[in-house]
Amino acid sequence: MTQRIESSGYLLSSVLSPEQELIDIRISNGVIAEIASAGSLTPGASVTIESAGMQLLPGLVDLHTHLREPGREDAETIRTGSAAAALGGFTAVHAMANTDPVADTAGVVEQVVRLGREAGYCDVYAVGAVTQGLEGLALAELGAMAHSMAQVRVFSDDGKCVSDSLVMRRALEYVKQFDGVIAQHAQDPRLTEMAQMNEGIISAKLGLTGWPAVAEEAIIARDVLLAEHVGARLHICHVSTSGSVEIIRWAKARGINVTAEVTPHHLLLTDSLAETYNPIYKVNPPLRTNEDVLALRTALADGTIDIVATDHAPHPRESKECEWSEAANGMLGLENALSVIQESMIENGLSNWKTIAERMSYAPARIGRVDASSGHGQIIKVGVPANVILIDTKIRRKVSEMKSASKSSNNPYIDRTLPGQVLYTFLRGEMIVANGELVRPL
């Protein structure tokens, strides 16, 4: 990329800080140059952004994204996926390892990171596989990935559970040497054979094979105990049940080093949507009941669940235009994540933007051990790299009318109207998104 010449910078005037103070903020030379009370900074040479009353947040960090490259470039590429991330307000994403070939070697993770840099829409971090080929049998070369240019710190067989207790124990222990974390996809494979949707009243009616909550909860219970035993760091992917929340709450109270994520869709959608038999609502873990949704919201608000992660999972049309049981699991998440959070956490008063900054920026960057020099997940103050976003929280948009950069269209919110839209995304001072559109089109 060419050297950025940006001495003029940008002035964001009268924006709301995460703490809800009205401030002016100047971005210059890639960093936050000045912060002052609203109306006190003059534009000077800076370009003034029409931003009065917009919500300022640190650039979001996604710990769980499927970018599909290498292998399924028909569904998404690192370029299109990272552009979608920028449109959703993310300045960093972690690309999951279940690509083809699997990201279980230094070569693949380095390629992912390099393609992310070339695209330049946001920083792409690679998640390494825990086991070779995601087969759950033998550890992948975790050290090689950690020490590679990709500097992998998060390891996950996501899509599959590390179900063997001994392999899980070893993985937890092994990554301690480079302060890594195992991000577990908690799903007992035997309890979920052929499973299609949450097991309960709706699955009984629809005749779709049930996916019991206990299949998730049993693995989480085992893994927090393993993490305690070996003194390791554990992260639980996409928590979806109220029972899981209780176990994590218990584990944290006990001092176990566990963190957890919830997806936007598990905070908004329920298993009753399966009554349409439209597999746009088919996802792993499945959509659960309203009671689960409410428990997840409470847990995210009180910090039992540490972060929001999108589990953005693009699929080509033919993988969803079929019978439910034939369809692929997964839904898009990057572009509407913040709107869904506003709908499910802010508008009802459960949480506030300061907490959301913690859950979607600071905490995920911490869990991923993202290098401070990147500027991700840092409190907005003078001198830090300018990874910031501006949100129009007053707007309500039909999702179907919003711009999308993803190559796929499996968007479960497509028929909804959601609040809020990310209008500006800055990555180390560079304007990536302006007025809700990519500055550099795909």
Next chain:
Amino acid sequence: MSDVVTPVLKRHLLSIDDLTREQAILILDTADELARISDAPIKKLPTLRGRTVVNLFYEDSTRTRISFEAAAKRLSADVINFSAKGSSVSKGESLKDTALTLQAMGADAVILRHSASGAAHRLAEWTKGSVINAGDGTHEHPTQALLDAFTIRKHLNKNPEQNGGVGADLTGVNVAIVGDILHSRVARSNVLLLSRLGAKVTLVAPPTLLPVGVSDWPVSISYDFNNAIGECDVVMMLRLQLERMKSAFFPSAREYSRLFGLDMERLAKGKKSPLILHPGPINRGLEISAECADSADSLILEQVTNGVSIRMAVLYLLLGGADA
């Protein structure tokens, strides 16, 4: 019928949930009328002349396919049989493409049998014609439930004034449905329909073969067949698929048969000498003994006969009213 309701059917028959009580009774009454044609020397009505009905069967089911075929032909429809084994996208044409192809050929109705729950719902989104669900995975099999209700009504309504129960529902009838409820589309449709028609339904099965969400159904549950059969007017036996044994649903075929099979000894515990129904094909000696299957109380073959009348009624009501 109490109110003046014009029970016009929806375009599709995907689930018993698509039917009100009045619509269900209309189908049974229509079947009753059409059954008389089946008894006549010339078994044909011109109602659906020039209409095309496609039997789209992704699963082997000779009896259901032939039943629909006979029903459509007796109404003078043109029938196309399309059997497509193996449904997955990887194995060939997708369901959507098949739907679009059939539509391009001008199918007025598609009768779908498919191994995936909800397949008929999906098909209905992609085609302009009527879709009749002839069994989708472990979800529903509405025409089977209708023919079961028809058979029960005919036999239990002994009032000669009422002409085989025309206009009546099933209030006060006790029905036990016995066997693999979890995987049974016949059970799901029957629970909805029989309870909608006023019958009291008891499900008899080992806990492993009942869905976790069964608590929400309008039924009672029993694990004890000997006890449950006491007050039954009807026992409906479900076919047991032996491959369930591999997934630890029950220990052995013998044990299943001892606890949940119907034999003469158990039948004798029924105080009301219950009628015996089975959707077929039967596993003699497994869920039902040969003696029971062939006994005077067994209506298994009559169910087959009534199936044609019910399917004629459904086709007639879904297609007959529309502009030809």
